[in-house]
Structure formats: structure tokens, C-alpha cells
Amino acid sequence: MLATxxxxxxxANEKNKTKLIELLVETLTAREIxxxxxxxxxxxxxxxxxLNKVTSHSSVFVIGDDVALLVLLTALAPPDRNIYFxxxxxxxxxxxxxxxxxxRS
Incomplete structure (x- = not known):
């Protein structure tokens, strides 16, 4: 469908946002994600x-636009874990x- x-x-419309989230959840779940x-x-x-997904032998990438994600990761991620923003x-x-x-400083 072409966005108009x-x-x-x-x-900005909560109904649109809710419906989009429901559609994404349904589609990803159907693909076993x-x-x-x-x-x-x-x-x-x-x-x-x-943080729950990362282990000492795996890497996790958190993807987003909000720098708050990086701030939280910096504060909470153990130094021996491969987690990135x-x-x-x-x-x-x-x-x-x-x-x-x-x-970290």
C-alpha cells in the first residue's frame, strides 16, 4: 500500500499507531520473530x-534514534558484554x- x-x-493518530503496532506484531510473530x-x-x-538477550558469547545491537537508549546502555550494560547501540x-x-x-569515562 502506498502511503499518502x-x-x-x-x-499522531493513536488509532493509526495502535493498528500499525498490531500489524507489525502479527507479521513478525508469523515469521517466528x-x-x-x-x-x-x-x-x-x-x-x-x-541486556536479557546478550551473553558473553553473543552480540546484541539496539537500534533506535533516541540517545536515551545509549545513555541507559552505558549505565546498565556490564563491561564484559558485547552490546551496541x-x-x-x-x-x-x-x-x-x-x-x-x-x-564510559
Missing amino acids: VQQENFL EVSTATGDSDGSIVRCG MKPGRRNIEDKLYSPDNC
């Missing part, structure tokens, strides 16, 4: 989910990849 409205206008939905503090839920690029701006270890 701007993303900001579409997502683990899905969890957050209510309230989504940043905290996203980081906790990533990726901020997707837009148009001519490249993706950025951050390690919480490099953000």
Missing part, C-alpha cells in the same frame, strides 16, 4: 530486553554504531 500522508501525521511490546517507558523496556542514518547521513564501553 506524512509519517508524523499518520502516527520474537516480539515484545512496551507500555510506558519504552526506552527502559528496549534496553532491558537487549546503532543510530540509523537518514538520507546522506551514515549509520552510527556506538559501544557503551567507549562512552
Whole structure:
């Protein structure tokens, strides 16, 4: 389906946002991709989910636009875990990849 409205206008309507989330959950679940939905503090839920998935032998990438995700990862991620934050690029701006270890002082 071709979108005829701007993303900001579409997502400003709570019914549109809820229906989109339901559709995404249904589609991803049907493809056997683990899905969890957050209510309230989504940043905290996203980081906790990533931290629960990472082990000493695996890497986890948290992808988002909100720098709060990187702040939470920096504060909460154990230094022996390979967990990263990726901020997707837009148009001519490249993706950025951050390690919480490099953000600690």
C-alpha cells in the first residue's frame, strides 16, 4: 500500500499507531520473530530486553534514534558484554554504531 500522508501525521493518530503496532506484531510473530511490546517507558523496556538477550558469547545491537537508549546502555550494560547501540542514518547521513564501553569515562 502506498502511503499518502506524512509519517508524523499518520502516527499522531493513536488509532493509526495502535493498528500499525498490531500489524507489525502479527507479521513478525508469523515469521517466528520474537516480539515484545512496551507500555510506558519504552526506552527502559528496549534496553532491558537487549541486556536479557546478550551473553558473553553473543552480540546484541539496539537500534533506535533516541540517545536515551545509549545513555541507559552505558549505565546498565556490564563491561564484559558485547552490546551496541546503532543510530540509523537518514538520507546522506551514515549509520552510527556506538559501544557503551567507549562512552564510559
